[in-house]
Amino acid sequence: MSPPNNIAAAELRARFVAALGEGHSSPWLAAFADVPRERFVPTFHRQDGRGQWNEVSAADPGYLETVYADTALTTQLDEHGVPTSSSSEPRLMLAMLDALNVKAGDTVYELGTGTGYNAALLASRLGSDNVVSADVDPELVQLARKRLAQSRLHPLVYAGDGAEGYPARAPYDRIIATAGLRCIPPPLLAQVQEGAVIVAPIGFGVARVVASDKGEAAGRFLPTPAFFMPRRTPGTKPAFAAWTFGLSRRPRFRPRTCSTG
Numbered sequence: 001m002s003p004p005n006n007i008a009a010a011e012l013r014a015r016f017v018a019a020l021g022e023g024h025s026s027p028w029l030a031a032f033a034d035v036p037r038e039r040f041v042p043t044f045h046r047q048d049g050r051g052q053w054n055e056v057s058a059a060d061p062g063y064l065e066t067v068y069a070d071t072a073l074t075t076q077l078d079e080h081g082v083p084t085s086s087s088s089e090p091r092l093m094l095a096m097l098d099a100l101n102v103k104a105g106d107t108v109y110e111l112g113t114g115t116g117y118n119a120a121l122l123a124s125r126l127g128s129d130n131v132v133s134a135d136v137d138p139e140l141v142q143l144a145r146k147r148l149a150q151s152r153l154h155p156l157v158y159a160g161d162g163a164e165g166y167p168a169r170a171p172y173d174r175i176i177a178t179a180g181l182r183c184i185p186p187p188l189l190a191q192v193q194e195g196a197v198i199v200a201p202i203g204f205g206v207a208r209v210v211a212s213d214k215g216e217a218a219g220r221f222l223p224t225p226a227f228f229m230p231r232r233t234p235g236t237k238p239a240f241a242a243w244t245f246g247l248s249r250r251p252r253f254r255p256r257t258c259s260t261g
């Protein structure tokens with residue numbers, strides 16, 4: 001018999017998936033039903049009214065209910081209390097996964113492993129061998145690998161600047177970024193083939209672009225506004241203050257005019 005906590009989690013997960021699927025059918029719902037979010041977010045940080053961060057774990061009342069709410073959960077803070085990693089709002093994750101428009105056998109590269117939850121959803125649907133995921137923080141990578149293995153999922157997860165991609169497994173059919181970018185990094189554009197779909201947060205939106213045979217990509221923003229933690233380079237912190245944007249509603253990326261800095 002499962003322990004009570006597992007039963008509660010399974011019930012909450014079933015309700016969570018039903019809510020995600022209300023008025024919206026998606027093949028990704030099976031992956032959300034398959035992967036326990038609490039395994040990837042055993043603790044998170046919540047800010048109180050005074051701005052103080054408090055850690056919340058399974059021992060705290062309301063933990064599971066929050067894990068199965070449509071809420072972003074802050075999972076890492078730097079020494080100044082600035083969030084450096086999180087598990088995104090599930091509904092936004094679903095919108096981004098839907099926008100990828102994957103088919104069986106597609107290979108996907110993810111920039112921003114974080115907790116490993118999105119990598120788990122990808123591997124659950126597409127198979128572990130078809131998923132590569134990078135995080136700039138080696139500690140997060142270690143934790144994500146452990147949690148993925150507990151779920152019997154073994155995508156390739158590595159520490160490094162996800163903007164460089166992972167050429168050894170290229171070309172990819174799809175790319176998803178879960179850290180905020182200023183543009184599609186040129187090395188990623190070079191690691192997809194024509195027709196590949198790239199879904200990436202740019203500014204205060206999520207761009208969905210399709211790669212052309214010229215190594216460029218063009219598309220549109222998803223209707224949902226979103227803001228993700230800015231991409232950082234190894235050894236640096238997210239530069240929230242540096243974001244200024246002048247993007248059109250129809251994003252178009254050409255490697256030579258795009259600086260990832």
Ligand SMILES: C[S@@+](CC[C@H](N)C(=O)[O-])C[C@H]1O[C@@H](n2cnc3c(N)ncnc32)[C@H](O)[C@@H]1O
Nearest residue numbers: 085112113114115118135136162178179231232
């Ligand atoms: C919103 S979180 C990712 C959420 C994640 N997909 C999940 O399911 O938990 C953004 C992540 O991007 C990572 N990140 C920031 N800059 C990066 C970079 N240059 N390369 C790879 N990962 C990066 C951060 O360390 C952080 O873990």
